[in-house]
Structures are given as structure tokens and as C-alpha cells.
Amino acid sequence: MEKRENVISILVNNKPDVLARVAGTLGGKGYNIESLCVDVTVNPDVSKIILTTIGTKATIQKIEAQLARLIDVIKVENLTDVETVKRELALIRMTLTADNKNELIRKINQLNCKILTFNSDHCVLEFRGSKAEVDKVLETLKPLGIDDVARTGIAALERKN
Amino acid sequence: MKMKGTQILLECLKAEGVEVMFGYPGGAVIDIYDELHRNPAVKHILVRHEQAAVHAADGYARATGKVGVALATSGPGATNTVTGIATANMDSIPIVVFTGQVPTHLIGNDAFQECDITGITRPCTKHNYLVRNPDELASTIREAFHIARTGRPGPVLVDLPKNVIAAEVDYDPAKIRINATKLSLPPKPSSKKFVQMLEMLRASRRPVLLTGGGILLGKASDELRAFARRAKIPVTSTLMGLGAFPGSDPLFLGMPGMHGTYYANMAISHCDLLICIGARFDDRVTGKLDTFASNAQIIHIDVDPSSINKNIVVDLPIVSDAKSALENINRLLKDNNYAPTDAERKDWLEQIEAWKKKAPLAYCQDAEHIKPQCVIETLYELTKGKAIITTEVGQNQMWAAQFYRYDDPNTFISSGGLGTMGYGFPAALGVKLAFPDRIVVDIAGDGSIQMNIQEMATAMQYNIPVKIVLLNNGYLGMVRQWQELFYEKRYSNTDMTFQPDFVKVAEAYGWEAFRAKRPEEIRPVLEKGLFSNRPCLMDFQIAREECVYPMVRPGASISEMTLGTREMTN
Ligand SMILES: Cc1ncc(C[n+]2csc(CCOP(=O)(O)OP(=O)(O)O)c2C)c(N)n1
Numbered sequence: 108m109e110k111r112e113n114v115i116s117i118l119v120n121n122k123p124d125v126l127a128r129v130a131g132t133l134g135g136k137g138y139n140i141e142s143l144c145v146d147v148t149v150n151p152d153v154s155k156i157i158l159t160t161i162g163t164k165a166t167i168q169k170i171e172a173q174l175a176r177l178i179d180v181i182k183v184e185n186l187t188d189v190e191t192v193k194r195e196l197a198l199i200r201m202t203l204t205a206d207n208k209n210e211l212i213r214k215i216n217q218l219n220c221k222i223l224t225f226n227s228d229h230c231v232l233e234f235r236g237s238k239a240e241v242d243k244v245l246e247t248l249k250p251l252g253i254d255d256v257a258r259t260g261i262a263a264l265e266r267k268n
Numbered sequence: 269m270k271m272k273g274t275q276i277l278l279e280c281l282k283a284e285g286v287e288v289m290f291g292y293p294g295g296a297v298i299d300i301y302d303e304l305h306r307n308p309a310v311k312h313i314l315v316r317h318e319q320a321a322v323h324a325a326d327g328y329a330r331a332t333g334k335v336g337v338a339l340a341t342s343g344p345g346a347t348n349t350v351t352g353i354a355t356a357n358m359d360s361i362p363i364v365v366f367t368g369q370v371p372t373h374l375i376g377n378d379a380f381q382e383c384d385i386t387g388i389t390r391p392c393t394k395h396n397y398l399v400r401n402p403d404e405l406a407s408t409i410r411e412a413f414h415i416a417r418t419g420r421p422g423p424v425l426v427d428l429p430k431n432v433i434a435a436e437v438d439y440d441p442a443k444i445r446i447n448a449t450k451l452s453l454p455p456k457p458s459s460k461k462f463v464q465m466l467e468m469l470r471a472s473r474r475p476v477l478l479t480g481g482g483i484l485l486g487k488a489s490d491e492l493r494a495f496a497r498r499a500k501i502p503v504t505s506t507l508m509g510l511g512a513f514p515g516s517d518p519l520f521l522g523m524p525g526m527h528g529t530y531y532a533n534m535a536i537s538h539c540d541l542l543i544c545i546g547a548r549f550d551d552r553v554t555g556k557l558d559t560f561a562s563n564a565q566i567i568h569i570d571v572d573p574s575s576i577n578k579n580i581v582v583d584l585p586i587v588s589d590a591k592s593a594l595e596n597i598n599r600l601l602k603d604n605n606y607a608p609t610d611a612e613r614k615d616w617l618e619q620i621e622a623w624k625k626k627a628p629l630a631y632c633q634d635a636e637h638i639k640p641q642c643v644i645e646t647l648y649e650l651t652k653g654k655a656i657i658t659t660e661v662g663q664n665q666m667w668a669a670q671f672y673r674y675d676d677p678n679t680f681i682s683s684g685g686l687g688t689m690g691y692g693f694p695a696a697l698g699v700k701l702a703f704p705d706r707i708v709v710d711i712a713g714d715g716s717i718q719m720n721i722q723e724m725a726t727a728m729q730y731n732i733p734v735k736i737v738l739l740n741n742g743y744l745g746m747v748r749q750w751q752e753l754f755y756e757k758r759y760s761n762t763d764m765t766f767q768p769d770f771v772k773v774a775e776a777y778g779w780e781a782f783r784a785k786r787p788e789e790i791r792p793v794l795e796k797g798l799f800s801n802r803p804c805l806m807d808f809q810i811a812r813e814e815c816v817y818p819m820v821r822p823g824a825s826i827s828e829m830t831l832g833t834r835e836m837t838n
Pocket of ligand 1: 690
């Protein structure tokens, strides 16, 4: 069976060790978490974990069933094939030199990156988009000297059209 | 009313109907022990190792269907419980384990006897708790019991920091609220599923029932018996499910899988419909997966959705506890014309009889050496099948499963999933406390018994007259068997010829003890040992290199068995 990336959204009780239980359930069975995004929902007692993991359909169904078994898990949803908005945010710090400055500014405009700080030798950029778009932006900026990157992991929400 | 945490703990245990708990004291739980001294509401059994406390609670739970309870101190006390917890977890046994913890303000500081026991046991409990707030003590305990016993049961650990159990807080049992998000039972399946199942059954000519521990946990033995008999379906049971269907019923096929019977494995390999209830297709049962029941449609009924389609992809999955599923099925079977005629089952049942005749469970009698199978058969005969048997792990466990017939639920008690040596003896203590009038026998190997032999003291201190039938081969027998069969007899580190004189060890603890060296001594030793009102060890010096047969090689199809010296394939 074909492997692919799945986006799983998990509602959990907002308690200290719940993330460890979720991560342990995947890790303990040998599944890797590719990206992870967690925050409290509008209900302060409930958090949402959105993670992506790669696997076949059968594997992902097993993962979902294992997660659903956890006492602190309220709901597990696979958003992979659901109409969703998926977004990721990346913060990118670039090293500035006399050589790359002009080219960088051109690229920043072209790629639709937002400039958060800009000083004589560094700038921090923000980019939002799909995972593929973030990958592409990083690819494009790489030759110009990326100093460091922080990515949030994918957040996803059903459209309910 | 204001109450101290330790008092609240005991009140909660009383409210849950706990009669006995097994434990071992230490600094972090000394306040609980002080409370027990004042208020002996719950009988406490002082074991000699925390692992044994958990196994005893587990044995008690398996024999009674109630929640077993164990208590240990922080740090090493807590880590000693882990094997017991993992054992209960693999077999879905409802127990609650309380551990002491350093005061909350010291947690994370590497305080004396601190360890992160909730972290350690996260993967081997159904759920666990660190109680940080004394106000949540009562509700946490109630939740823990609820979680342990509902749905697919399992062990729950509650870690109790010393300051939490020392605090005084309000306690009002009427006001306890538990977090209900996840605690309700799964929805009942629609009756459509059962109609579909019975349609499949009607179309089937060669059905087999494969049942497991889920029948016992779901207290569905009566319903299973009614179903199998009315629908005339032969029943094979996993190790965990033995006793759910009577071992002496003509429809019973014994255990399938690696050390299953020839006829159970043949029936599974040739059936056209396999109805699995409360079993999880463990690899010891299925052998090579792609040839398992390869001619059959498979129906799988289980309370735990994550058990279904895990190892085997099934044609009809039904998420339900065994009891309500079987009640549904039996109702439909009564109302509609789903029950088969004798003629419809004739060929299949005759075929099964033929397999049973061709290769019954057997062994070679020997005039000089004690055969372990003969010990178990004689034990069966003398106890009229009415003893409750616990086992250790290894050959002793397999012979106990094969040669004693279990007619009643919860009379065969064994560590199936984890295969924990050292389980059977402390488990027997728990069983005997629950059923003081029954004969309770731990069938043991000389390796396993040495893993918790210290509990002989516990049996004496509380006068718990359990019996140990020691099948003493001076080897780690099951591992030696693998070395004989698959490693050209290289007996690396399985020879345990150096051993204590077990009779003297038992006597030193104050037990009765007897030894048998020759076949004709089997019966008199059992007769002397089984019926007295004292703990007794019976040391049977068995044929050292006896093997367990039939055997399916690891990774082979279950239709390819070695039956002792004869190969059988079909
Ligand atoms: C705690 C533990 N350690 C190791 C094993 C691996 N193991 C399985 S069977 C066995 C041999 C058991 O020997 P013994 O108790 O003498 O029983 P026999 O097989 O001889 O009846 C061993 C070492 C185990 N199941 N449990």
C-alpha cells in the first residue's frame, strides 16, 4: 500500500502530560511525527494537537484507533482527505552581506515574505503558506545565506463549505 | 467533612468495595500505613516484593472479576511494580496500583527515592495519574477504578505525593464528580451487524469460534456456551480464554497456535468462517499471518476498536463487549431460523472428530521417569477439575493449558501476553484469598518459581494455603526446547542443575513439602499435598528433556505442526 503524509487533528484535555501520551503512543509503536502544532482551543480545558505522520492507510487507521483509546483524547480526526485550510508559518533569519542585500530584497518581495526585523547584518522574515510553499521559499532563500529557521508545523482546519 | 488524605484514600477504597490490598511500606507511604493501623477497613497483605503485590492483586482480579489493588512506596517500591503492571496491561486485567511519591515541591529535584513512575508506566498502563492537588484525591481514585474496570479493562496507577495524602481537605462522597469525557461506554452496535453475521453463519458449512480473554473479562461464558451449542460450532480458545467454554465439551477443540492442538489448528486452517470473540490474533495464535484461516471469512467482535484489523484484516468487524454481542446473537438465533440442522453440521463435525482421533494430545509414558503431562492429568483427576490453576511461564504453562481441562470461567490464571515468569505463585495468593474454599494450585517450573519464591513467607504469615506443583526439570525448559529444536542442542545458559533443595526451602519457610522422583510417586504425593490445610510444595523431578508438543515453528503456518517425533502437515 502507498505511503503518504497524513494530517491528524486531536482534541485533548489540556493537562500536563497529555502531549507525552500522544507522542508516546506514536513513538512507542515506531511511527514518526513529521510536524506538530499544539495550542489551547477556545475552551481553556481543551487543547488541539495537529500532527502529520507518514504511513499507509492501514497504518494511519491503527494510529488513529490507538490515539482514540487514550483517556485524555476527546476526538481524533484525519483531515488528510477533508476540505481543509492548511497553513504553516516559518520565521527565517538571514545573514546580510554587501553582496546579497539587493538580491535578497528582490527575492523577499517576489516571494511575499514579510520583514519583521532588518538591521545591518541580519534580518528576520516571516512566511505563511502551505508546507510545499514554505519548502519552496526556504529552497529559494538558501543560496543567499539562511542563518536559522523556526517552523510552526502545520495547522489545519476544515472549511465546512 | 474535613479529612486527612490517607483517610480519604481508605474511605474511597471502601466505597469501591475493596476488601483486600497487597503492599509494601516505605517512607513515602508511611502515613497510609499509619492510617491502616488505626482503621483496618481494608485487609492489607504484606508481601515480600512489590512485584508480587501487583501479581497478587492481578490474580485476585482475574479470579473474582473485581478490581485488584496494590500499594507501594516511591522510587524502588514503585519501579518494582512495573513488571506486574505490564503483565496486567497485556492481559487487560483491572487493577489499581497506588504508589507513594515525594512531596510535590520536591518533584523534579531528584529527591531521595523520587522517580517519575507515571512517566515510566505511561506505555504499560491503561491510564495513570499524579495527584497534585488534595482536593482531587477522591475524584481521581474514583476515576481510576472506573477506568480500570470499564470498556477494555486494564491497570491504572495513581501516584500520591506525600504532602497530598497528608493534607486535610473536605471530603463529601456525594460531591465527587469524575471527568466524564472519555468514561462512557462505546455505543452498542446496530442489530444489522448481527443479522449480517448470522447470514454469514447460515451460509457457512465449516464455522469455527475462536474465543479469548474478552469472554472472561466480559463475563459472557454462559452466553458463549448457549451460542456455540445452539449453532453447533466447534470452539477453540486462546490461552487467555481457557475455561470460558467447558474443556470437556465435545465441541471444544483446545487451544490453537504454537502449542495448540492438531485439531484446533486444522479446524482454523480449513474453516470457511472464523468467528473471533474477545481475542486479538496474537502471533503465538496465528503463526504465519497470510496462511492463517486463509479459506475463511472472518468476523471479529471486540470491545477495543484498536484491536480490530490490527494483525488480521477482517470481513465483518463488530465493536462490542462480548456479553451484549452474544446476547444479541442468541436472541436472533432464537427468533429466526438461523440455527443449523444436524445434517448441515454433520460433515464438519465428523471431520473434526476424525482430526481429534488422528492426533489427540498425547505423550509417551515412561516407567522410570515422571512425565509432566501425567502429573497434570493426575492433578486433574484428583481435584475433579475443580481446582483453580495458576501457572508460571514456559513448558509448565503449556502443559497446564493442555492437560488440565477447565470447565468453569476464571479457573485458569496465567500471564499470556507478557509471559511473566514469577507470576503464578503470587497470583495464586490473590486467588486463594478470594476463594479460601477452593484448591488453588500454582503449576510451576524450577526457573520461574525462583523469581518470587520469597512469597512463601507471605503465605505463612497470613495462612494462605496455596499449593505449588513444581515440574522440576533443572532447565529453563522452554528455552532449552527451542535450543534443542532450532539451535542444534546448544544449551547455552539454560541448565539450572544447581538448584536449592526445594523441599528444604519450603520447609524452612514452614511449608509442607514432598518430593516425587518416580512415576508411581505422583499420585501419593499429590494426595498428601493437595488436600491439607497448609501451604505445600510438591517437587516433581520430571524427565529433564521432555518437550511440549504439538509445536508450530515460530513463523510457520499453524497447519504445519510437529507432533513429537511425528511431523504432521495438511
Ligand atoms: C521474567 C522472564 N524472564 C525470561 C523469560 C523467558 N523465558 C520464557 S520460558 C523460560 C523458561 C522457564 O523455565 P522454568 O520456569 O524452569 O519452566 P519450564 O519451561 O522448565 O517449565 C524463560 C527463561 C520470561 N518469560 N520471563
